[in-house]
Amino acid sequence: DGGITQSPKYLFRKEGQNVTLSCEQNLNHDAMYWYRQDPGQGLRLIYYSQIVNDFQKGDIAEGYSVSREKKESFPLTVTSAQKNPTAFYLCASIESVVNTEAFFGQGTRLTVV
Amino acid sequence: AQTVTQSQPEMSVQEAETVTLSCTYDTSENNYYLFWYKQPPSRQMILVIRQEAYKQQNATENRFSVNFQKAAKSFSLKISDSQLGDTAMYFCAFDLGANSKLTFGKGITLSVRP
Numbered sequence: 001d002g003g004i005t006q007s008p009k010y011l012f013r014k015e016g017q018n019v020t021l022s023c024e025q026n027l028n029h030d031a032m033y034w035y036r037q038d039p040g041q042g043l044r045l046i047y048y049s050q051i052v053n054d055f056q057k058g059d060i061a062e063g064y065s066v067s068r069e070k071k072e073s074f075p076l077t078v079t080s081a082q083k084n085p086t087a088f089y090l091c092a093s094i095e096s097v098v099n100t101e102a103f104f105g106q107g108t109r110l111t112v113v
Numbered sequence: 114a115q116t117v118t119q120s121q122p123e124m125s126v127q128e129a130e131t132v133t134l135s136c137t138y139d140t141s142e143n144n145y146y147l148f149w150y151k152q153p154p155s156r157q158m159i160l161v162i163r164q165e166a167y168k169q170q171n172a173t174e175n176r177f178s179v180n181f182q183k184a185a186k187s188f189s190l191k192i193s194d195s196q197l198g199d200t201a202m203y204f205c206a207f208d209l210g211a212n213s214k215l216t217f218g219k220g221i222t223l224s225v226r227p
Contacts (some may be wrong), residue, residue, distance in 0.1 A: 045216070100163075
């Protein structure tokens with residue numbers, strides 16, 4: 001079955017460490033997105049990528065980095081520069097210009113300990 | 114820049130009743146897409162309904178329908194015959210298409226009472 005997979009589901013990080021969240025899709029979608037979800041804040045866009053080897057900053061990119069070396073993969077690195085990284089992170093993909101329905105992964109809950 | 118506003122943080126409805134969730138947006142563009150997404154307690158985001166701005170007819174999907182008022186930049190979701198499984202957070206979202214930024218509102222928590 002086609003879908004979008006995020007791993008791990010839960011992640012714990014010590015302060016000062018970088019950590020990478022995985023996002024893989026086998027839907028052959030062009031665009032991929034990373035969102036951060038905090039209580040009362042809705043979904044805020046971190047980074048997005050429309051094609052391989054290209055990506056754009058979203059509204060809250062500081063302290064995060066991404067890569068898009070393959071169409072199916074869009075990993076997110078939370079760096080030590082991110083001051084408040086504890087949050088729920090969602091990855092999404094969209095097929096194309098024509099079909100703009102977003103498909104989401106099940107999310108990763110990151111906790112800084 | 115596009116913005117999406119959901120001003121009601123929480124709502125409650127009796128099972129089998131009808132409820133309307135509000136959403137307003139701001140854009141200078143003429144062509145765009147609007148969505149309502151549902152996030153149940155499992156936190157898996159699910160598309161409920163979508164509306165293309167160039168279509169005058171309001172979208173419907175079974176018990177879910179929208180009231181799209183383009184001039185007022187309003188996009189409300191009506192849930193008829195509410196069911197316990199409708200309990201979730203609902204997000205309004207906006208997209209210009211062409212793989213642009215998909216922008217979400219802050220969401221509203223809907224509780225359906227038995």
